[in-house]
Amino acid sequence: MNNKIPNRIGLLTSGGDAPGMNAAVRAIVRTALTQGIEPFAIYEGFQGMVDGGDKIRAINWDGVGGILHRGGTVIGTARCDDFMTREGRLIAAKNLLENEIDKLVIIGGDGSLTGAHILHQEWTGLLSELVSTNKISADIANRHQSLLITGLVGSIDNDMFGTDMTIGADSALHRITEAVDSISSTAASHQRTFVVKVMGRNCGYLALMGALATGADWVLIPERPPDSDNWEELMCKRLIAGRKAGRRDSIVILAEGAQDRHGNYIGSSYVSKILEECMGEEVRVTVLGHVQRGGSPSAFDRNLGTLLGHAAIETILSSSHDSEPQLIGLRGNRITKLPLVDCVAKTKAVSKAISDHDYEQALSLRGSSFEEAFTTLKTILRTLPHPPSPGQRRHRIAIMHSGAPSPGMNTAVRAAVRIGLDQGHIMLGVQNGFRGLISGSISELDWMSVNGWASLGGSELGTNRHVPSGSDLYQIAKNIELFNIHGILLIGGWSGYESAFRMHTERTNYPAFNIPIVCLPATINNNLPGSELSVGADTALNNIVDAVDKIKQSAVASRRCFLVEVMGRKCGYLALMSGLATGAERVYLNEEGVTLKDLQADVNMLITGFKSGKRLGLLIRNEHANEVYQTNFMCTLFEEEGGDLFDVRQSILGHLQQGGNPSPFDRIQATRLAASSIGYLIQQLDNSTNNSAFMGLQGKEIMFHNLEDFPRMVIRDKQRPKEQWWLALRPIAKLLAQPVPGYSTMDQEPQK
Ligand code: ADP
Numbered sequence: 001m002n003n004k005i006p007n008r009i010g011l012l013t014s015g016g017d018a019p020g021m022n023a024a025v026r027a028i029v030r031t032a033l034t035q036g037i038e039p040f041a042i043y044e045g046f047q048g049m050v051d052g053g054d055k056i057r058a059i060n061w062d063g064v065g066g067i068l069h070r071g072g073t074v075i076g077t078a079r080c081d082d083f084m085t086r087e088g089r090l091i092a093a094k095n096l097l098e099n100e101i102d103k104l105v106i107i108g109g110d111g112s113l114t115g116a117h118i119l120h121q122e123w124t125g126l127l128s129e130l131v132s133t134n135k136i137s138a139d140i141a142n143r144h145q146s147l148l149i150t151g152l153v154g155s156i157d158n159d160m161f162g163t164d165m166t167i168g169a170d171s172a173l174h175r176i177t178e179a180v181d182s183i184s185s186t187a188a189s190h191q192r193t194f195v196v197k198v199m200g201r202n203c204g205y206l207a208l209m210g211a212l213a214t215g216a217d218w219v220l221i222p223e224r225p226p227d228s229d230n231w232e233e234l235m236c237k238r239l240i241a242g243r244k245a246g247r248r249d250s251i252v253i254l255a256e257g258a259q260d261r262h263g264n265y266i267g268s269s270y271v272s273k274i275l276e277e278c279m280g281e282e283v284r285v286t287v288l289g290h291v292q293r294g295g296s297p298s299a300f301d302r303n304l305g306t307l308l309g310h311a312a313i314e315t316i317l318s319s320s321h322d323s324e325p326q327l328i329g330l331r332g333n334r335i336t337k338l339p340l341v342d343c344v345a346k347t348k349a350v351s352k353a354i355s356d357h358d359y360e361q362a363l364s365l366r367g368s369s370f371e372e373a374f375t376t377l378k379t380i381l382r383t384l385p386h387p388p389s390p391g392q393r394r395h396r397i398a399i400m401h402s403g404a405p406s407p408g409m410n411t412a413v414r415a416a417v418r419i420g421l422d423q424g425h426i427m428l429g430v431q432n433g434f435r436g437l438i439s440g441s442i443s444e445l446d447w448m449s450v451n452g453w454a455s456l457g458g459s460e461l462g463t464n465r466h467v468p469s470g471s472d473l474y475q476i477a478k479n480i481e482l483f484n485i486h487g488i489l490l491i492g493g494w495s496g497y498e499s500a501f502r503m504h505t506e507r508t509n510y511p512a513f514n515i516p517i518v519c520l521p522a523t524i525n526n527n528l529p530g531s532e533l534s535v536g537a538d539t540a541l542n543n544i545v546d547a548v549d550k551i552k553q554s555a556v557a558s559r560r561c562f563l564v565e566v567m568g569r570k571c572g573y574l575a576l577m578s579g580l581a582t583g584a585e586r587v588y589l590n591e592e593g594v595t596l597k598d599l600q601a602d603v604n605m606l607i608t609g610f611k612s613g614k615r616l617g618l619l620i621r622n623e624h625a626n627e628v629y630q631t632n633f634m635c636t637l638f639e640e641e642g643g644d645l646f647d648v649r650q651s652i653l654g655h656l657q658q659g660g661n662p663s664p665f666d667r668i669q670a671t672r673l674a675a676s677s678i679g680y681l682i683q684q685l686d687n688s689t690n691n692s693a694f695m696g697l698q699g700k701e702i703m704f705h706n707l708e709d710f711p712r713m714v715i716r717d718k719q720r721p722k723e724q725w726w727l728a729l730r731p732i733a734k735l736l737a738q739p740v741p742g743y744s745t746m747d748q749e750p751q752k
Contacts, residue, residue, distance in 0.1 A: 006100040007037050008100055008101045008102070009039050009040065010105075011039060012046070012104070012105075014046055014108035016077070017077050019156075019168050019172075019296065020154070020168050020302060021305060022068060022074055022305070023302040024107050024312075025107070026065075027305065028312055029063065031309065031314070033061055035317060037317075040056055042055065044075075044078040045108070046112070047079075047082070047083070048076070049080075050083055051095075059075075068302050070296070071297060089122060094136060097136050097141070098140075100143070102146065103147070103149075103316050104147065104149045105149075105151075105312045105316070107152045107153075108151070110347045110348070116149050117149075120147055120149050120325050124145070148316055148319050150312040150337075150340075156168040156172035157206065159201060160343060162336075162342075165330055167308065168293070168297075169205065169206070170304070171298045174663065175288070175294070176196075176213075177663075177664045180196055181214060187249035187250070187284075189248075191249065191281075193281060194249070194251050194252070195268050196253050196254065196285075197285070197286070198292065199292050202350075203257070204221025206292070207254065214455055215381075215451075218238065219377065220252070220266055223354065223362040223363045224359060224362075224374055225258070231260065233278075235275075239279065242383045245448055246448045247451060250279070254268055261357065262357070298545075298663070299545040299581045302581040306732070307732065308335065325339070329343075334699065346365065376415070376675045380419065386422050386424070396425070396484050396485055397416075397489060397681055397685075398483070398485045398488045398489070400434075400488065401461055402467075402492035402493070403523055404463070404524070406522040407457045407524070407536045407540070407658070407663070407666055408536050408539065408662040409458075410450075410457075410458070411662055412671070412673065412674040417450045420678050423682060429449075429461050431443075432463070433462065434467065434476070435466050438476055438479070440479045440483070442479065442485075454671075455661050467498050467502070468502065476512075480512040480515065486515055489518050489674075491535075492519070493527075497519050500692065500707060501707055515690055520673050520677050521694070525567065525574070527720040529694065529714050529722075532696065532699070533696070535673065537574065537666075538663045539660060539661075539662050541578055544653060544657055545578055548564055548620075551651055552616060560647050561648045562619065562648075562650075564621065565652040568622050568623060569623070570718040570720055571718075574657070575620050579733050584619060585619065587619075591720075591724070599634065606641075609739075672702065673695065
């Protein structure tokens with residue numbers, strides 16, 4: 001008799017499907033295989049667990065190949081009433097035991113995770129009942145006395161405690177912003193009003209962030225119902241005033257769970273009727289519905305699913321047999337785990353607070369960034385700023401860019417201008433980066449001058465990489481005095497940071513430079529110190545991932561390897577993260593360098609792969625991975641060595657990476673960072689201090705670093721920070737894309 005206890009894990013997706021679930025499935029299966037655990041897919045969620053039979057099947061490395069870009073879930077999901085009963089769960093337990101599965105990873109919403117928790121609690125009881133009724137042998141029961149569970153939140157609603165982001169929420173926001181951007185352009189042409197209803201059940205995240213990202217004019221969410229009973233009147237007054245101030249369209253975003261402060265449901269037809277009466281024009285309603293769930297997952301959701309899936313297996317490996325179920329989540333850019341039961345309880349507490357009309361509690365349970373976003377939104381969607389208070393010191397704050405254009409720059413300017421004006425200050429726009437500061441192309445920006453900038457790619461103020469030196473500095477000092485500039489917000493990349501630092505070090509020579517300067521990170525390269533993510537990097541990543549998806553599709557019926565070159569200067573962020581999101585089997589980074597030995601090993605890897613049936617190869621190379629072994633060289637080398645076995649094509653993505661409208665994440669981040677930077681400048685000026693800083697996100701927090709620390713925190717000749725958090729993800733990218741011997745033949749989807 002074979003006494004070896006099988007080491008098996010069951011994985012299932014349950015409840016509403018969400019883009020990014022497939023990335024999690026792939027990561028769970030592949031990480032399990034590399035750790036010697038046999039993964040079993042449980043098809044159609046808990047229903048498959050109850051049905052058993054061929055709904056529970058072993059799944060191998062190739063079974064999860066070529067699924068990263070697909071929406072939904074390839075292992076199916078369902079809602080299952082049987083599982084709500086103990087009898088149903090008894091059958092489910094029997095099916096698990098028959099397959100010798102005593103570990104589960106469940107990807108679903110709070111309902112599914114509640115179900116998982118209940119199964120865990122009942123496990124011992126279910127086991128004894130199954131033994132006493134002879135449904136399973138005592139031997140099997142003895143082998144699997146405990147059930148280990150980890151949960152990942154797959155839900156577009158982002159409604160779960162224990163993670164900043166749920167798998168699918170970012171993709172849903174992509175769909176919402178695309179839709180609202182399109183609606184805005186037609187609405188503006190006809191001067192129309194639109195009500196756009198978005199999903200989210202009783203969570204207002206999608207509506208709130210959708211409004212923040214698109215520059216909508218009004219938002220209604222469950223956690224923060226309108227303050228007054230005559231909210232309809234107030235909404236109408238605001239929208240009419242907006243039109244008078246020059247807005248050509250009016251967009252109201254309505255969360256599906258929106259209610260008034262007495263708990264009465266607010267429906268889209270009601271809002272539309274009210275608006276038609278007060279605006280005296282036809283109002284169109286768009287219910288976005290399942291479009292929000294569909295489509296290819298965003299780069300963020302692919303990587304989130306991948307990292308959480310990988311962490312789920314690691315968590316199971318480090319658990320003891322009596323470990324409580326854990327929820328794997330994300331805080332900032334770090335993976336966290338918390339007891340699942342607490343997360344479910346806290347999530348339910350928000351729903352309860354809403355149904356008890358305790359909105360303050362509901363809002364605070366959603367967390368500080370949700371509240372902060374609501375406050376910012378309330379300011380920037382005003383029709384006009386609050387007038388300055390009598391006797392207030394009005395500061396003159398200049399806003400400018402420096403560096404290559406980065407999507408989200410305009411969004412940041414819009415937020416900064418409106419927040420500054422609303423607090424009574426004078427906002428100045430500098431055209432064309434440092435060249436404009438040198439030539440004096442500086443003018444006042446008013447409230448409506450930044451209208452519509454939330455969703456606009458490129459850089460309306462203009463930007464370039466000029467770093468001032470010599471007589472430039474004298475001109476800048478002169479203009480600072482001439483235009484009476486009290487502080488500067490610099491939204492840009494490396495050249496901006498270098499220039500600001502130069503001005504800072506020249507303070508003794510140029511007294512005019514004794515003003516506070518804040519550098520807000522905005523570059524697709526994500527190569528700035530003091531910020532884990534810079535504005536624009538997420539958009540570029542999505543641009544790359546879209547392009548690579550298309551490139552992969554173009555390889556029909558051929559054995560082909562693509563070598564894709566991406567931007568980033570000497571920072572490999574875009575290369576690594578796009579490699580992770582597209583399943584590239586090799587990523588070349590300047591941080592690691594490339595040697596001839598590496599290239600030889602890669603040739604061998606490709607030959608072995610294609611010989612054993614692989615049809616498609618994908619390699620991603622940072623533009624400066626190695627100055628000698630350039631993309632063209634590598635391509636020719638691989639092509640020559642591939643002989644008749646495979647051919648190689650290179651694709652240098654170029655400027656498409658910088659273009660397009662900013663992604664929702666970049667818009668939200670740009671708004672958040674701009675609000676914080678303006679706050680910092682105003683505080684310095686109110687206190688008559690002149691500290692200068694560079695700032696950004698670190699974990700979940702926004703941090704400011706003294707500008708003097710710039711040289712200490714960077715490798716200057718490589719133009720990147722000394723600390724790069726994402727380098728820690730390299731082993732995961734490698735592990736998931738390069739097949740484990742004996743488990744796989746190919747990574748990419750077989751071509752038909
Ligand atoms: P989501 O997981 O997206 O919140 P649902 O709330 O519909 O979706 O839950 C999905 C499935 O999880 C349900 O159909 C059911 O099988 C199971 N489930 C939900 N709540 C429970 C519960 N309280 N007890 C047992 N199973 C549950």
